[in-house]
Amino acid sequence: MKLTKFGHACVRLEKDGKVLVIDPGTLTDAAALDGADAVLITHNHFDHADRDKLLTLSADVEVWTCQGVASGAAEGLPAKVQTVRHGDAFDTAGFGVKVFGEWHAANHPDMPIIDNVGFLLDEEVFYPGDAFTVPDASVGTLMVPTGAPWLKMSEVIGYLRTVKPARAYSTHDALYSEAGLGLVDGWLQMESEKQGADIRRIAVGDSITLA
Template identity: 40%
Template structure:
């Protein structure tokens, strides 16, 4: 299986001719959608799902989205609600031949309970994309995609989540907002020193074999 890193929280998993895309938001490159028929969406924020762009693609080829009910509601407004399968925490399902478990349920808090929206993490054949949360799932994870920078983010919580999950390896995501090259180095140094896992950064558009 290969993991391809795109801008911010967007990644694509590939195994042979099977591909699943996770969180293609407003900053994701167009090529992220190449060969993709199935998309997992953690929550409705536009840095995680660009429904306008997806609506333009749905008319030209089959695309199936999976996400919380709040994503379905916005997809209805975009005219593509029928393309969305609503999933909830605890659901186990198959997407493009990948085994997926939906976990978590709520977005990490910024302040005063906000933003207070649903957020699902996905464990995809052992690869965990938590969306906007530090939720620790009770299923086996060999590869963690750890959020690196966000209004709700803290180095401490990223490290504690990584240690609690104890994956074989971890790669940063959610690294477009609020982050400079100096910030990348700071976060990476802490994760390398204290994450207790094999941690590295995947350059944009490049891939790693898992």
């Protein structure tokens, strides 16, 4: 399985000639969707679900997402939109997917909390969206959010220590300056050394091969 980091919150997975893309938002290059067979979307925020990009998907592409996206950014798409919730499991583009989580992390006291689902792919890669969801399953590779109005770094470290993945790679990090990314790199390196795990930030466009 090949995992490629795209801008901000988007990840592209490739396996056996199939392509699955997670959370192609407005801060992501449209090339992330090139050749996509399936798209997973965790929640209905602009940096995770860009309607203009989704409208380019052909009718044979499967989109799996929560109700908020299905009735929002993904409403009326030519692609096949299917709604999922916590506890669901399905197969798409050659990947086995399990759904964990229900709600986005609290962001602002005047903003409603929206639905948010996380996806575990092939019992290996877990993408939580905008939440620190702990799935009821072992996680080999965790895509860990590291920068957002709703989080602080102590929570990121606590999440890593609770999930205890063999590998964890930063996502949701486009809001940082270069100095901020340097801080993130330092904190992740410290945690990598503490846990004896591969915990770090992948540069946009770089890929990791997972067994």
